[in-house]
Amino acid sequence: xxxxxxELGKYAPYIWPAYGITALVFAVLVVxxxxxxxxxRKKAEELARK
Numbered sequence: 001x002x003x004x005x006x007e008l009g010k011y012a013p014y015i016w017p018a019y020g021i022t023a024l025v026f027a028v029l030v031v032x033x034x035x036x037x038x039x040x041r042k043k044a045e046e047l048a049r050k
Contacts, residue, residue, distance in 0.1 A: 008015050
Protein backbone atom coordinates (compact mmCIF):
# COMPACT_ATOMS: atom_id res chain seq x y z
CA UNK A 1 0.00 0.00 0.00
CA UNK A 2 1.57 3.34 -1.00
CA UNK A 3 2.09 6.08 1.54
CA UNK A 4 -0.33 9.01 1.29
CA UNK A 5 1.07 12.23 -0.12
CA UNK A 6 1.16 14.67 2.80
CA GLU A 7 2.92 17.46 0.90
CA LEU A 8 0.48 20.37 0.86
CA GLY A 9 2.70 22.98 -0.73
CA LYS A 10 1.98 26.61 -0.03
CA TYR A 11 -1.28 25.76 1.77
CA ALA A 12 0.39 23.72 4.53
CA PRO A 13 0.51 26.65 7.02
CA TYR A 14 -3.29 26.81 6.82
CA ILE A 15 -4.22 23.15 6.51
CA TRP A 16 -2.10 21.60 9.29
CA PRO A 17 -3.42 23.96 12.01
CA ALA A 18 -6.95 23.31 10.76
CA TYR A 19 -6.35 19.56 11.17
CA GLY A 20 -4.96 20.18 14.66
CA ILE A 21 -7.89 22.34 15.73
CA THR A 22 -10.33 19.76 14.36
CA ALA A 23 -8.61 16.95 16.29
CA LEU A 24 -8.67 19.07 19.46
CA VAL A 25 -12.39 19.83 19.06
CA PHE A 26 -13.17 16.14 18.52
CA ALA A 27 -11.17 15.22 21.62
CA VAL A 28 -13.02 17.81 23.72
CA LEU A 29 -16.37 16.54 22.43
CA VAL A 30 -15.50 12.91 23.23
CA VAL A 31 -14.27 13.76 26.73
CA UNK A 32 -17.37 15.88 27.37
CA UNK A 33 -19.67 13.09 26.21
CA UNK A 34 -17.89 10.54 28.40
CA UNK A 35 -18.10 12.81 31.44
CA UNK A 36 -21.79 13.46 30.79
CA UNK A 37 -22.45 9.72 30.44
CA UNK A 38 -20.63 9.05 33.70
CA UNK A 39 -22.76 11.65 35.54
CA UNK A 40 -25.94 10.28 33.94
CA ARG A 41 -25.07 6.70 34.93
CA LYS A 42 -24.29 7.73 38.51
CA LYS A 43 -27.60 9.60 38.80
CA ALA A 44 -29.51 6.65 37.27
CA GLU A 45 -27.92 4.25 39.79
CA GLU A 46 -28.84 6.59 42.66
CA LEU A 47 -32.44 6.76 41.46
CA ALA A 48 -32.58 2.97 41.06
CA ARG A 49 -31.50 2.50 44.69
CA LYS A 50 -34.41 4.61 45.95
